[in-house]
Amino acid sequence: MRLLLGSLFALAIAAAVGLGTTWLALTQGMAYGGVSIGAWTAWPKSGTPGIDPYARAVVARSGELPVGSGDGVAFYARNDDEGRPLDGRCDVVLSGITPQARYWTMTLYDSEGHLVANSVQRHGLTSQEIIRRADGSFEIMIGSRARPGNWLPTGGIERYVLVLRLYDTPVGVATRSGRDAPMPTITKRACS
Amino acid sequence: MLGGIVHFATVLLLPSMATQDAYSRLAPMTPVNAVTAIAPPSPEKAVMPFMDPAFAWSVCRYDLSEGPLKFSVPVSQAYTSVSFYTRTEVPYYAINDRAAGRRMIELDLMTTEQRNELPENEEITAADRLIVESPTTTGLIVIKSLAPEPGLLQAARSALASARCSSVT
Numbered sequence: 110m111r112l113l114l115g116s117l118f119a120l121a122i123a124a125a126v127g128l129g130t131t132w133l134a135l136t137q138g139m140a141y142g143g144v145s146i147g148a149w150t151a152w153p154k155s156g157t158p159g160i161d162p163y164a165r166a167v168v169a170r171s172g173e174l175p176v177g178s179g180d181g182v183a184f185y186a187r188n189d190d191e192g193r194p195l196d197g198r199c200d201v202v203l204s205g206i207t208p209q210a211r212y213w214t215m216t217l218y219d220s221e222g223h224l225v226a227n228s229v230q231r232h233g234l235t236s237q238e239i240i241r242r243a244d245g246s247f248e249i250m251i252g253s254r255a256r257p258g259n260w261l262p263t264g265g266i267e268r269y270v271l272v273l274r275l276y277d278t279p280v281g282v283a284t285r286s287g288r289d290a291p292m293p294t295i296t297k298r299a300c301s
Numbered sequence: 302m303l304g305g306i307v308h309f310a311t312v313l314l315l316p317s318m319a320t321q322d323a324y325s326r327l328a329p330m331t332p333v334n335a336v337t338a339i340a341p342p343s344p345e346k347a348v349m350p351f352m353d354p355a356f357a358w359s360v361c362r363y364d365l366s367e368g369p370l371k372f373s374v375p376v377s378q379a380y381t382s383v384s385f386y387t388r389t390e391v392p393y394y395a396i397n398d399r400a401a402g403r404r405m406i407e408l409d410l411m412t413t414e415q416r417n418e419l420p421e422n423e424e425i426t427a428a429d430r431l432i433v434e435s436p437t438t439t440g441l442i443v444i445k446s447l448a449p450e451p452g453l454l455q456a457a458r459s460a461l462a463s464a465r466c467s468s469v470t
Binding site (some may be wrong): 124125131162170174225231233238 | 355
């Protein structure tokens with residue numbers, strides 16, 4: 110009898126640990142197998158048949174579709190370069206250049222991947238429509254108040270995610286560092 | 302240790318048990334083996350999370366059980382991509398208009414068994430046509446056309462209106 114109870118107890122603990130760690134892994138977005146450059150992380154293998162089981166489970170649970178490697182690569186940023194979470198009530202500046210790509214888009218989402226309502230219903234910018242300096246570099250102001258130049262509104266949301274998607278790009282599974290893929294800096298300015 | 306086994310088991314089982322994965326979300330709004338335009342994402346409503354709003358999206362939800370599929374889409378002004386996913390959203394192939402190199406992206410989609418059954422002389426002429434092999438009988442072809450500026454989204458949608466996906470049989 111004691112042996113049976115002990116075994117059931119051990120099984121219950123195992124189930125709890127197993128399911129608990131699965132839930133944690135899927136909801137905290139483990140950066141397993143990703144390539145991180147500055148504040149940006151990509152999982153290029155997720156665009157290939159070699160997508161790992163964790164990424165597959167995340168995809169199955171969320172309903173998103175990973176970008177195929179023959180299409181492009183997606184880089185995600187949830188924090189600025191200092192590691193602080195991106196806050197839509199503050200002004201954040203993206204500055205610099207992107208890796209080579211035929212086109213790229215920069216889109217702002219909430220933590221679950223929904224677009225954020227704002228006064229101008231603008232949700233992203235593309236490489237074609239942004240204003241650049243003579244050397245090709247650019248600045249994008251991200252905040253709740255309209256700015257001249259490149260402005261991406263946040264609608265005042267507390268936490269957001271930036272997704273930079275490079276389309277038709279040499280960046281992929283072989284990319285290791287900022288030398289292969291220079292990414293823009295993310296700097297927090299004033300908060301209102 | 303047992304906890305580890307449960308953990309891995311649930312991670313591996315999740316894709317086959319998912320009810321809110323992309324395929325399940327698209328199934329009610331897409332007939333099989335035909336191209337359907339997908340509503341653009343908005344803050345209130347989106348078919349899938351993390352959709353890129355700078356693109357017009359169309360989907361061909363495919364079923365190869367009756368035979369191979371023919372797919373085509375004209376190349377657009379800016380950027381067009383065609384991405385292939387298994388029933389559990391594994392991205393097994395993707396091509397964009399530059400890699401296609403012509404005015405149309407045209408291909409045949411079939412299972413490995415169907416490809417092996419192609420008559421011998423067909424394999425020779427197949428050298429100049431693109432054959433994509435699907436690991437699963439059902440899955441998704443996702444066609445995206447870029448609007449480089451928001452005002453060009455309607456043109457991007459029109460570019461996808463000529464996409465075709467149909468069973469060969």
